[in-house]
Structures are given as structure tokens and as C-alpha cells.
Amino acid sequence: LDMPLMQIDEIAKKVPVGPNVHLHEAMQGPELQELAKDPQVKRLLELSLKLEGLKRHTGVHAAGTLITKEPVVKYTPLAKGAKSDVVTTQYDGDICPKLGLLKVDFLGLRTLSIIDDAVKFVRKRSDPKFDIDAIPMDDAKTFEMLRTAKSLAVFQLDSQGIRDLLFRIKPTVFDDIVSLIALFRPGPMQSGMLDMFVDRKHGREEVKYDHPLLETILKDTYGCMVFQEQVMEISKALAGFTPGEADGLRKAMGKKILEDLEKMRDKFVKGASVNKVSPKLANKIYDMMVKFGGYGFNKSHSVAYGIVAYQTAYLKANFPIEFMTAVLTSEIGHSSIGAEDKENKLVTYLEEARRMGMKILPPDVNRSETRFDIQNNEIRFGLLAIKNVGSGAAESIVNASREKPFASLDDFCSRVDLHAINKKAVESLIKAGAVDCLRPAENPSAARARLLAAVDEAVGRQQKVKADIDKGQGLLFGSAPPPAHSSAADAAIKPLSEHDTLAFEREVLGFYFSGHPLLSVKAQLKAVATHEVSQLAPSITTPVRMAGMISRIRKMVSKKTGEPWAILTLEDLTGEVTLLCFPKTYASGVNNIAKVSAFVSATGRLSFKGEDAGSGTPEIIVDEMTVLDASVSRYAKRLRLKCDATLGTEALETLRDALEKQPGPCPVVLEQETPEGLAVLEVDQRVNLNAALFEAVETILGERSWSIDPGNAPATIAPRRFPGKG
Numbered sequence: 001l002d003m004p005l006m007q008i009d010e011i012a013k014k015v016p017v018g019p020n021v022h023l024h025e026a027m028q029g030p031e032l033q034e035l036a037k038d039p040q041v042k043r044l045l046e047l048s049l050k051l052e053g054l055k056r057h058t059g060v061h062a063a064g065t066l067i068t069k070e071p072v073v074k075y076t077p078l079a080k081g082a083k084s085d086v087v088t089t090q091y092d093g094d095i096c097p098k099l100g101l102l103k104v105d106f107l108g109l110r111t112l113s114i115i116d117d118a119v120k121f122v123r124k125r126s127d128p129k130f131d132i133d134a135i136p137m138d139d140a141k142t143f144e145m146l147r148t149a150k151s152l153a154v155f156q157l158d159s160q161g162i163r164d165l166l167f168r169i170k171p172t173v174f175d176d177i178v179s180l181i182a183l184f185r186p187g188p189m190q191s192g193m194l195d196m197f198v199d200r201k202h203g204r205e206e207v208k209y210d211h212p213l214l215e216t217i218l219k220d221t222y223g224c225m226v227f228q229e230q231v232m233e234i235s236k237a238l239a240g241f242t243p244g245e246a247d248g249l250r251k252a253m254g255k256k257i258l259e260d261l262e263k264m265r266d267k268f269v270k271g272a273s274v275n276k277v278s279p280k281l282a283n284k285i286y287d288m289m290v291k292f293g294g295y296g297f298n299k300s301h302s303v304a305y306g307i308v309a310y311q312t313a314y315l316k317a318n319f320p321i322e323f324m325t326a327v328l329t330s331e332i333g334h335s336s337i338g339a340e341d342k343e344n345k346l347v348t349y350l351e352e353a354r355r356m357g358m359k360i361l362p363p364d365v366n367r368s369e370t371r372f373d374i375q376n377n378e379i380r381f382g383l384l385a386i387k388n389v390g391s392g393a394a395e396s397i398v399n400a401s402r403e404k405p406f407a408s409l410d411d412f413c414s415r416v417d418l419h420a421i422n423k424k425a426v427e428s429l430i431k432a433g434a435v436d437c438l439r440p441a442e443n444p445s446a447a448r449a450r451l452l453a454a455v456d457e458a459v460g461r462q463q464k465v466k467a468d469i470d471k472g473q474g475l476l477f478g479s480a481p482p483p484a485h486s487s488a489a490d491a492a493i494k495p496l497s498e499h500d501t502l503a504f505e506r507e508v509l510g511f512y513f514s515g516h517p518l519l520s521v522k523a524q525l526k527a528v529a530t531h532e533v534s535q536l537a538p539s540i541t542t543p544v545r546m547a548g549m550i551s552r553i554r555k556m557v558s559k560k561t562g563e564p565w566a567i568l569t570l571e572d573l574t575g576e577v578t579l580l581c582f583p584k585t586y587a588s589g590v591n592n593i594a595k596v597s598a599f600v601s602a603t604g605r606l607s608f609k610g611e612d613a614g615s616g617t618p619e620i621i622v623d624e625m626t627v628l629d630a631s632v633s634r635y636a637k638r639l640r641l642k643c644d645a646t647l648g649t650e651a652l653e654t655l656r657d658a659l660e661k662q663p664g665p666c667p668v669v670l671e672q673e674t675p676e677g678l679a680v681l682e683v684d685q686r687v688n689l690n691a692a693l694f695e696a697v698e699t700i701l702g703e704r705s706w707s708i709d710p711g712n713a714p715a716t717i718a719p720r721r722f723p724g725k726g
Helices: 005-012 031-035 039-051 110-123 140-147 160-169 174-183 186-189 193-201 211-221 228-238 243-255 256-274 279-293 299-318 320-330 345-355 391-403 409-416 421-432 444-468 485-491 498-509 518-528 581-593 630-636 648-661 692-701
Strands: 062-065 077-081 087-089 102-105 373-375 378-380 544-557 566-572 576-582 599-610 615-626 638-644 663-676 677-687 706-709
Touching: 005 031, 031 228, 031 345, 087 615, 110 299, 140 243, 140 299, 160 174, 160 193, 174 186, 174 193, 174 211, 186 193, 186 279, 186 320, 211 228, 228 243, 228 256, 228 279, 243 256, 243 279, 256 279, 299 320, 320 345, 320 373, 320 378, 391 663, 409 444, 421 444, 421 498, 444 498, 498 518, 498 576, 518 544, 518 566, 518 599, 518 630, 518 706, 544 630, 566 581, 576 581, 581 615, 615 630, 638 648, 638 692, 648 677, 648 692, 692 706
Parallel strands: 576 615, 638 663
Antiparallel strands: 062 102, 077 087, 373 378, 544 566, 544 599, 566 576, 599 615, 638 706, 663 677
16 A cells, blocks of 8 residues: 555554454544544555454464374375475364364473573582472472462462462462462353362361262362363262263363253263262252363363472572572563563563562673673673674673673774674663673763763774775784773763663663662652552552552553553552553543653552452552642642752842742742751742752752652641742
């Protein structure tokens, strides 16, 4: 259609991401309807509706392998993959088993690499003979960690939902982990089986068996039918089913084939009568099998996953730094940096490592390895985790630094492979702070500004030298000397602002490494918020007002009305909380305010997802959202300015002029230290609290010369009048 890529990208971003999203529903939203007023866009959308759902290409299953008795060409036509020489069947994965062919999926787990890396760290650092397959399966530290639901980064037990379930079940034996993995699915949750399991485990409900034969089969799961194998064992033990018939019953229950289930009921009741089980009891047991057996999970699968889950939990509980370093390495290349609608798991796991008391060292071209590494019992950031730094670049840097540490930017550019490391990669290294070591005497914000200013020249110079050498025009005495260092030229380069320093770190690392932008608005947050994230609890029943920075946005579309809404993540200095902005609130202005990195306040009702004895995850159903500056002026009680008694008349008049330039609703008081004590003067001007005002005040009175009283703060000293002009 000859439409520009940028326009296509803008349209595509208006379609929500996720399962069960259909274009015709997304097109009901106001944003796409507005774009569709353009005839060309309208035509594009109409054509897209006709294409949606059609097969667009053939695919190769990542793990599917077909096993046949005779050569495979006797059963199915073959094809070569589009981008490789991989031979595939032309019949798809659903058809092959119907032809009687055996299809096996060989599953690859990144977690196995995590375990392998962690084990290597353990052997290198403390126990050369450590064997992960010989660990005790009843380790007290491991089960204590699981009972307190501190299972972030543990295989299969990582999500918030399953951590809530861990807190409820409080596993004490390995079988509990196996059952938990099987139970954490919609079927068992909705059927009541999950609640029954929890109540029976903790003695709140009596464990009953309708027949003595059931006890040996269901004892490990407290009388609950959790696994498909249990259904098969019951049918064999109670009703005399053959293994083949028991497997047929399992399939019929799993697929809820009513006709087959009714046929097998008669066989089950007749077979049970041989074991002197009455028809009434046999029907009752069969009904329970149909109800819960349909949700049954494959136990062999659950046990295999349970072993991997237990091994990762054991490593986290007993070898935390080795395990977390391996986890962080596994996320390199798998966590999108800067994506608004996706959680960056690398950042999540870095925060978890810090919560566990580990120190994260910044990336450093002289000290970092390609991957995350343990140095002096601290985790060193890996070069590969920096955006735009590929494996070739990282390996070139590490190999060169091992020979001799880099001394300057020119030295760095002369010794690394500039075919693998382009200018963009060098800039990313500087923004990440990995090159700070080349100017150790300077503040990072000044060093990074000067290094960024020198990148073009340094890279260009070394590229020219290497090009000349490649042509056989090498210099008589080696590489070209760098230009003479000029302190005057350096001084002319303005250091990066704190905001830019942190923004660059987030751009290339995915998070703020050396600080947090919210620290600069700490007083404003305190003035606006009724609660911090760490204070949210089920006991709070009144509306709450949160203040912080939006770190993630997921745009959604209502299935009923087609109206847009959003799930936001709000971050303050104590943690993060989910904000639910439903269609009415979203359309009232939130859609214009909600941007990643925006400072906002949000008022709403507190709820807890998966709430159980206060262990749920807090969410706020938003009623109103405003930008932080407007909220500060609206909710702050007063602005306090602090100065000493030596401040002259001229400075006071300058201060008065600055206040008058920012008129607003907030009262101002001036606190002066005098020989007689603290004098508090009430200023005539009322102001709008914003960054421009705070900057002007600090220019006149100095840093930390202002503070904000929140709306509920009492006046500490009754103020006197501050004289007006003249």
C-alpha cells in the first residue's frame, strides 16, 4: 500500500498485545477510529480484517520429533524449512498422531542452564565436589524459604499468583511442591479442589476416604484427586479396569467426552461391585472422579518439574549469590530494555538480589566479564547485559582488558576490535557507566559528558589508523598518539544533569543504577501521598492517594464495550503497585497523563489480588490521576523556606519576585535563624509548587533550603507577617 513504516508502527501500537485480542474488537476503540478517518488507514484496516486468522507461513516446532517404524516418507510428505536445512513433515502436529505416528516434544529449559552455571560457581568458590543430584530433599532452609513465599526466580514458583499459593499451602515435604505445581491452574482453582487441599493440609477440614482402597492412592494429596494417575489407579483398584481401560478413562475425563464417560460409568459400577462396593457409593466416587479427574495433571510431568523447582529453591536458599548470578546471566538477551508494556525480569531479579543483601557492582570495561560474575562476594554487572553491546564486542573488551587495563578512551579504541564495537556500542558503554574507570578522578556525570563528547574523534581516529594498517601504511612508531589533553576544553563541557545521567542508565541498562529520579522529588511525594507502597495493607478501608513514577504501561481493550483501559505500574521509593485504570477513568484524562517515567499521583480504592490472611498483592482501582506538580499545589499545606539572618534585603526582594512569578494556592512561610531563635514569617504570596520555583529558590537560598508540609501536618510555630514590597 506504499504506507510509511512509522505510520504503520503507530497504527500497530493501538492494537493491544495479548491472547484473544481480535482486530475487529480493537477497531471499536476511539484511537483506531480516529486514525481510520484517513481513507488510506481505513483501507488498510479493512484489508487486515480479511487477512486476520489466515495462516501466514509454515513453522518448525522447536522441539517436536516424529518417531516412525518405517522410513518417515512412507507416512507423510516432507519439506525443508524456509531458513534452514531442517527437514519437517508437511502434515502439521495435530494430524501426525491421528495417523498413528508417535510425536515427542523434547523440552529445553533455560533453568537447566541456570542450575549448571550456579553449580559451577559453587564448585569454584566453596565445594569442588558439590553434586546437585545428591542434595537432601528435606532441607530445612529450602522449605522455610518456600513457606515464606520468597521464591522469586525459583522455577515454576516465580509468579506472584503461585507465591500467594505457596504462602497458603506452606509446603513441608517435596510432595507438597509436586501437588502445588499441579494445582496452580484455572480448573483446580475454580472447582474448589485447591481450597480443599489447603484446608485439609492445615487440619481445617477432615480428610475423609469413601472407601479404604482410596486411602493408599490419595493419602499423599490429603484425599484430593490431583493427578491423572490417581484416577487411573482408582479405576484399577476399585473397578478392576485394565491399564489400557484406565488410560481411556483418563483421556475421556481430560477431554470431557460425555458419551464415553457414561459408557464407562456402567463398567465402573459393575466392576466395583466385585469389590463389594455398593452402586450408590460407586456412582458417588465416579462423580467425584468426573468432577476432579477432568482437572487432573500428569504426575510424572509434575514430579519432573517439582525436582527442578526444588533444586533451584535449594540453590537460592543455600548458595544465594551463586544462584542469583546465574539467574541474572540467563536473562541476558531475554529481557527487553525500555519496553513500556513488558516486565524486565533482569531488573526484577537485580532488585531481588539487592533485597537479599547482595551488592551489585556497576559494569566496568576493566573488571567486568561478558556475563554476570562474582567478585569479592559481590555481583559484577556483565557487559553483554548492556544494550547495543553484542557478544563479539564484549569478548573483545574482556580479552583486551585481561592483557592490560585500559588507560584512556583512545587506548580503549586502539586495542578493541572496532569491527565488532561500533560508535553506538561505545556510547552505550559510556552511558552505562562502564567507562567511568578511564576518568577515575571525575564525578561520573562530568566524566560521562566528556567521554561522550570525545567518542566521535577517538573512534574515527583509531578507525583511520587501522584502515591505514590494513592498506600496508602502518605508522613508523606504532599507533597515532592521542591529542594532548586539555583541561580547559574539558571544563567547557557541561556535566550531565542528574536526570540525564539516570535517563541514560535506564536507556541502556533498563533501570536506574546509580540513583533514582524520584529522589529529586522526595519532598513532593511526601506532601501528596497518604500512603507509601510499603504501607499498603488489607486493613486500609479508606481511599488512598499514591505518588510516584509510572514504570510500565499495558494498554487493554474491554471485551464487552471495546473501550480502551490500562494497567499501570506505579513506583515510589519503597516499592511498586499496580494501578487499574478502567475505561471511564482512562478516558477522563488518564490516557493523556499516563506515560512511562511520568511523575503522577493516583487516588483510588485499595484491593488485594489473591488475598489470604494479608498475603495478597495490592492493587489500586484508580478514580483520579493528576501530574505530580499539580497534585503538590493541590494537597500541600504550606511551603517552608529556610535562610539565615544574614540574608540581605536585595536577596529577599529577589526571592519575593521569584514567588510572584509562580502564583498558586499554596501558602509560604520563611524560617530565619536569629540570635534569639527561629523566626517564622508568613509570606503574602501564595505559589504554585513546581520544579521552576524550587530551582529559583535554591539559586537564592541554597540547596535544601525548602521543604513541604503535607496536608495533615500541624503548624509547628505560629508565623508572623513577612513584609510586602516597599
